[in-house]
Amino acid sequence: MTIATHPGKRAATRDTILDHAYALARRDGLEGLSIGNLASDVGMSKSGVFAHFGSREDLQLAVLDTGRQRFMTRVLLPALKQPRGLPRLCAIVANWFEWGREHQSGCVLLSAASEYDGRDGALHDGVVRQQAGWRDELQKAIAQAVELGHLRRDTDVAQLAFEIYALMLGLHHDAGLFGFDEAGRRTRAAFERLWRSWQT
Amino acid sequence: MTIATHPGKRAATRDTILDHAYALARRDGLEGLSIGNLASDVGMSKSGVFAHFGSREDLQLAVLDTGRQRFMTRVLLPALKQPRGLPRLCAIVANWFEWGREHQSGCVLLSAASEYDGRDGALHDGVVRQQAGWRDELQKAIAQAVELGHLRRDTDVAQLAFEIYALMLGLHHDAGLFGFDEAGRRTRAAFERLWRSWQT
DNA sequence: ATATAGAACGAACGGTCGTGCTATTTATGC
DNA sequence: GCATAAATAGCACGACCGTTCGTTCTATAT
Numbered sequence: 364m365t366i367a368t369h370p371g372k373r374a375a376t377r378d379t380i381l382d383h384a385y386a387l388a389r390r391d392g393l394e395g396l397s398i399g400n401l402a403s404d405v406g407m408s409k410s411g412v413f414a415h416f417g418s419r420e421d422l423q424l425a426v427l428d429t430g431r432q433r434f435m436t437r438v439l440l441p442a443l444k445q446p447r448g449l450p451r452l453c454a455i456v457a458n459w460f461e462w463g464r465e466h467q468s469g470c471v472l473l474s475a476a477s478e479y480d481g482r483d484g485a486l487h488d489g490v491v492r493q494q495a496g497w498r499d500e501l502q503k504a505i506a507q508a509v510e511l512g513h514l515r516r517d518t519d520v521a522q523l524a525f526e527i528y529a530l531m532l533g534l535h536h537d538a539g540l541f542g543f544d545e546a547g548r549r550t551r552a553a554f555e556r557l558w559r560s561w562q563t
Numbered sequence: 564m565t566i567a568t569h570p571g572k573r574a575a576t577r578d579t580i581l582d583h584a585y586a587l588a589r590r591d592g593l594e595g596l597s598i599g600n601l602a603s604d605v606g607m608s609k610s611g612v613f614a615h616f617g618s619r620e621d622l623q624l625a626v627l628d629t630g631r632q633r634f635m636t637r638v639l640l641p642a643l644k645q646p647r648g649l650p651r652l653c654a655i656v657a658n659w660f661e662w663g664r665e666h667q668s669g670c671v672l673l674s675a676a677s678e679y680d681g682r683d684g685a686l687h688d689g690v691v692r693q694q695a696g697w698r699d700e701l702q703k704a705i706a707q708a709v710e711l712g713h714l715r716r717d718t719d720v721a722q723l724a725f726e727i728y729a730l731m732l733g734l735h736h737d738a739g740l741f742g743f744d745e746a747g748r749r750t751r752a753a754f755e756r757l758w759r760s761w762q763t
Numbered sequence: 764a765t766a767t768a769g770a771a772c773g774a775a776c777g778g779t780c781g782t783g784c785t786a787t788t789t790a791t792g793c
Numbered sequence: 794g795c796a797t798a799a800a801t802a803g804c805a806c807g808a809c810c811g812t813t814c815g816t817t818c819t820a821t822a823t
Contacts (some may be wrong), residue, residue, distance in 0.1 A: 372790075373800075377775060390681055394595060399779065427568040459803045469681040477677050480739030481590055494740050497790085525749040529733025533725055536732055540681030540694050549725040556760060573770075573818095598811065610813085611771040620810060 377415050380405055384426045385433075389469040393423045394478050411478055424489055424529065430471035431493050439461050448563075449513035452504045456554065459531055464487055464547070467538045514561045523561060530554065577615045581604055584626045585633070593623045593686065594678050624689055630671035631693050638662050639700055649713035649762075652704045656754065659731055662739040664747070667738045698724055714761045723761060730754060 388396045398419060402412040416422040434526045442454035463470075476494060479487040501524045508514045514523075530553050535544035580587035583604045588596045598619060602612040618624040629689045642654035663670075674696060679687040701724045714723075730753050 387597070392594070392678065394592070397779080398781065400735065408802050410784095410803075413782070414801070422594065467681075474677050476740060477674050478592065480736075481667075491740050519752070522749055522752055525733055525746075526730075526753050528736070529753070530726075531728045532732035533729025533734055536676060536680075536728070539807080540676060540691050546725075549722055552719070552722055553726050553729070553753060560756060576770080597809080599809065608772050609811085610773075614771075686816070 365463065373415075379413055380407075381425055381429045383438075385429050385471060386449060386476065388426050388430075388471045391467075391468070392474040392478055393426060393471065395425065396423065398422070410456075420485060423486055426471065427475055427486070427489050427493065427524055430475070431496075434462065434497070438463075442504075447504075447507045449508045452508050455501070455504055456527065458519075460534070460547070460550065463531065463534045463538060463550075464543055466531065466535070467543050469539070470503040470535060473532075473535055490504070512563060515563055517560055526557060573615075580607070580612055580615055580631045581625055584622065585629050585671060588630075588674075589666070590628050592669075592674040593620065593626060593671065596623065596626065598622070599627055619684060623686055623757065626671065626676055627686070627689050628683065631696075631760070634672060634697070642704075647707045648706075648711040652708050652713075653726075655701070656727065660725045660734070660747070663731065663738060663750075664743055665733050666735070667743050669739070670735060673732075673735055679734055685736055698728065701727065712763060713734045718761055723757075726757060730757070 373406040380401065384396060384401050387401060387404060396419075398411050398413055401422075401470065402409045405412060406555055416425060426502060438458040442451050442458055445451040459480065463528040472490075475486070475490050479490045494560045501522050505518070505523050507516070509520065511520045533553070534546050537549065572755060583593065584601050587601060589602060596619075598609050598613055601622075602609045609748065614704050616625060636656040637679070638655060645651040645654040655676055663695060671734065672690075675686070675690050679690045702720050705714065705718070705720045705723050707722065709716065709718045730750055734746050734750040
């Protein structure tokens with residue numbers, strides 16, 4: 364008996380806490396996340412939650428990484444099943460679009476970007492690393508599409524990545540303020556124009 | 564003697580407070596703005612500052628409106644001196660670009676948009692009204708350019724406004740995280756492509 | 764000179780914040 | 794079953810939060 368529950372117990376609780384923390388941070392941002400709130404949401408004591416992280420900053424970093432993982436799992440991973448080039452790039456954009464729909468009410472990664480872009484510290488560094496990493500993945504997918512001749516050979520990879528990202532920012536912004544439906548239509552229309560500019 | 568210093572005293576102090584509050588809110592957002600911090604920044608007592616607004620929420624609303632005013636003064640107003648149509652639209656975009664340069668370290672309006680898009684209350688309503696108002700001004704300028712034949716007659720006004728806004732979001736995002744210079748180049752390049760798509 | 768109104772101050776309120784420390788409970792290895 | 798270690802709770806701390814209240818100071822108006 365006593366099947367090894369131990370090796371996972373601590374980690375399991377930690378995951379539960381992070382799950383709630385992620386949900387709270389979607390509404391209030393990482394700066395709005397407080398240990399007291401989180402504890403009562405999880406159903407634990409403040410100190411019990413606190414013990415899993417050691418500091419509020421470490422908790423915030425862990426939540427940020429949770430966001431990164433979920434984004435990658437939802438957006439990048441399934442797209443990797445598509446063949447390299449334009450199909451994979453389109454899958455990334457489509458998944459990203461759906462991520463946007465699911466996160467109308469707030470995205471931890473984006474709010475973190477605007478919360479920490481102007482200061483310095485561990486969270487700033489974490490946000491920059493996460494954003495740079497994602498931009499890099501995006502550029503990799505674009506570069507493959509160029510190499511395979513799916514996009515014009517003179518495509519500026521970083522430029523296209525910037526414009527794709529900008530449209531996604533537009534989607535999130537308008538969806539949050541004015542509703543997802545119209546924002547989604549605008550974003551789709553913009554992407555059509557974008558592909559037409561760069562496709563061979 | 565004793566020229567009426569009284570009638571403007573209150574308003575002048577209020578403006579001084581708002582000036583400091585705006586600066587603080589650029590770094591920490593409207594949610595990060597606290598009366599204690601603000602008071603010690605201005606060099607007044609907490610209660611002295613508080614008395615000018617009556618509540619923290621009213622202070623935040625006043626700071627938001629300060630941001631709206633400054634944005635309009637810096638971006639829209641000087642552009643109205645340009646002739647209607649494309650010249651005025653380009654002036655708006657150019658001024659907006661400069662506004663972005665001056666606000667790399669944080670823009671109250673944008674951070675407010677991401678702070679309050681997912682909740683409700685007076686601040687949410689204020690942000691939506693401000694954003695809708697600006698989008699409206701942008702669309703007005705675009706519509707004039709269409710009417711005057713500076714842009715293609717079949718231009719989707721709201722669509723172009725969305726794409727311009729998205730590029731500015733991209734500028735602000737990348738400038739804050741990766742530096743203004745490269746973000747500025749990318750934004751300029753994107754605008755060139757954008758004008759080429761819509762110009763007659 | 765005196766009365767009056769306005770502006771800012773200082774102290775205090777009840778709460779919540781993040782963070783330590785010490786118990787107590789719970790789960791594990793023998 | 795028991796010893797042991799891990800996980801959680803409880804409590805207290807100093808700091809700051811927004812807000813209220815009564816007081817003081819200053820400048821105008823009479």
